[in-house]
Amino acid sequence: MNDKLMETRRDMFAIDIANLSGIGKNLLYEHEDMIFVHSDKKKTIDGKEHIFVRVERPSNIYNGFDFVEIILPENQIYLAFGFNDDELIFINKYLKENMKKIME
Secondary structure (H helix, E strand, O other): OOHHHHHHHHHHHHHHHHHHHOOOOEEEEEEOOEEEEEOOOEEOOOOOEEEEEEEEEEOOHHHOEEEEEEEEOOOEEEEEEOOOHHHHHHHHHHHHHOHHHHHO
């Protein structure tokens, strides 16, 4: 199996774990109307540890929420809705600056 295929399978497995266990288990940070929550550490099939972060805020669209879901330590956005580019940059910067603390 090539490395790219292995990474894709690992990522998909990690997302499945997060969806089954619930991403928003632990409060991480609040900024203005954004709430940052994260999962406990999850191990993927290759043995790497990941944490899933969800940032959300109330939205006027259908009385719902804007959200972003990110996997750490890659700081990779998997799903996003309602946040503009500047806000996504702020979120990524916050996560990078606090990566060590979050991964503990």
